[in-house]
């Protein structure tokens with residue numbers, strides 16, 4: 166069959182495309198005129214012309230790898246082909262995405278194409294937000310949510326087909342899902358798996374799934390012209406503004422999409438562009454910390470040319486109608502230890518990648534050049550609804566020689582304790598031999614296992630404990646179960662739940678926009694607790710909640726703006742917290758036992774609970790009174806307290822920290838001052854558990870000395886207690902574990 170004949174045949178097959186939908190969904194007569202408009206454009210997509218060929222491959226194979234140019238119709242059309250093909254099975258089809266914005270956007274588009282209300286036959290599910298119903302048969306969802314479903318049902322029994330989209334991103338969740346799907350397909354022959362991307366490493370994935378069929382979609386929707394700079398420039402923001410200016414003033418109509426690495430860069434460029442063009446150009450920022458409503462603005466029509474300035478949240482899957490020009494930057498003057506130190510920089514994507522060092526148990530955020538796959542994906546945001554032009558703010562040589570083919574898989578760059586626990590709870594005991602596409606380094610496994618053992622979630626032989634099973638079910642990091650249990654004992658369970666929710670938001674609750682960092686630091690002083698960053702966070706959350714409740718005239722968005730607090734992060738904290746409260750009450754039958762602010766020991770209860778829950782993350786200050794460095798007790802690494810901490814001016818001997826991060830200089834982040842006397846009865850601090858040299862000497866004599874001092878202090882307290890007993894006071898109340906309270910009692 167020659168190409169012309171082939172095209173004619175496939176075009177004829179495409180004529181009947183809607184019949185499937187009409188039969189399955191609703192009466193043809195009821196379709197809106199928009200449905201027929203969209204149908205026309207769908208029929209022109211490269212993938213639509215290959216529908217029958219795809220279905221032939223689909224019918225003959227259990228696992229199919231689909232590759233095709235950006236915009237060819239993989240995300241919106243392939244799930245529809247599968248949906249109608251599988252309609253009679255009565256089961257669902259899932260299509261995963263790595264990002265929330267893309268998940269909701271493609272679900273909305275697909276529902277519109279099928280002319281059904283979003284949430285009925287086509288729905289979506291992202292963390293804390295879903296539009297689903299009993300009628301839902303096609304479910305777009307984030308890979309993380311499908312993974313948590315898989316932890317309850319390893320066979321994916323509710324689904325006839327799972328589609329993993331944007332597989333080139335190789336997120337940790339996607340890799341785990343692929344491993345689980347590999348096993349599930351061998352148990353359920355009727356389960357199909359489709360793995361898709363425009364930049365898929367087909368050979369690699371095929372060697373992991375032997376026998377998987379491949380399906381390539383030839384053809385582009387519209388051409389995209391690529392332009393490179395002739396010389397490199399390190400001033401990428403300035404260069405980006407010049408290119409936008411050139412496009413706006415000299416080139417034909419069409420919206421602009423500009424990629425920048427951090428939210429700080431985006432806000433700065435947006436404000437310059439807004440000042441320069443107060444009319445004629447609608448400048449819109451797009452990054453993950455923005456509210457959902459703000460993010461949705463990019464899809465709205467505008468009477469002016471739109472210029473969307475985005476991080477990599479706009480890099481894959483989404484189509485913004487009207488985009489003609491894409492401007493993509495590359496950070497030329499990167500060097501490995503140059504880091505965005507705030508959490509928002511960590512998430513702002515593009516060229517900023519979080520990396521975990523298991524030997525140091527330290528997370529760093531590296532500023533890296535992008536990959537060729539990312540460059541291709543970004544260019545692919547143009548040429549979707551009309552021809553496009555992509556301006557790359559680097560030279561062609563830089564692209565060819567500096568960029569790696571694709572970003573390293575997330576599994577090689579992160580900490581694995583919660584994933585190991587998840588696999589253990591699913592029944593995979595020997596996680597070290599688990600069949601991953603790219604197995605993580607054995608040291609990362611070992612480190613994860615040690616941490617789980619210290620937390621009491623696995624025993625010495627690596628078997629999951631009953632406590633570990635509960636921890637794995639939490640919607641936050643499993644390490645928080647210990648804090649909940651300890652918090653319940655000390656009457657501050659509610660505070661621990663708040664802190665767990667704060668730690669699992671994508672963005673920090675304290676906002677420090679680069680142009681106003683100083684003003685932000687002053688505004689944050691009103692929440693600061695000199696002994697604990699954790700308590701400072703709680704103060705900010707409680708102030709936000711009372712501002713929400715108080716019926717004052719100031720809108721909450723303005724209140725957050727004035728206080729330099731991130732409203733989106735705070736409302737997410739409240740949602741996570743409420744969900745946790747429900748699950749803890751339902752699953753663990755926990756009662757709410759709240760110690761009140763009026764309690765004189767309120768702060769002490771919280772600090773003590775943190776000390777006893779995160780004892781394996783504590784550090785001791787160098788004895789020199791002018792020194793500002795700490796040594797971690799477990800690993801013996803030195804680090805300073807993060808400059809954003811409220812503790813920097815008030816140096817404490819012992820602290821517990823939440824993160825060990827590097828931004829060129831190693832820092833302990835989110836720290837709380839603790840009393841070593843709260844720790845001395847824990848196994849971890851007994852002489853036989855403290856790290857020793859080969860000669861049997863203590864590796865950190867300082868730790869030993871400080872603990873001995875605390876023990877002595879306790880002994881002397883007990884001696885004093887004798888006199889208390891003689892006075893016939895309730896002596897049983899005074900135990901070694903609450904000697905903090907005793908000291909205060911004695912000093913009164």
Ligand SMILES: Nc1ncnc2c1ncn2[C@@H]1O[C@H](COP(=O)(O)OP(=O)(O)OP(=O)(O)O)[C@@H](O)[C@H]1O
Nearest residue numbers: 235236237238239240241274363482484486549550
């Ligand atoms: N929201 C939208 N508005 C206008 N057109 C759209 C929209 N969403 C999709 N399209 C059209 O459908 C086409 C296919 O989009 P789809 O997301 O399915 O492509 P894709 O092959 O998955 O792309 P990518 O590899 O970039 O994710 C686009 O090229 C565009 O023409």
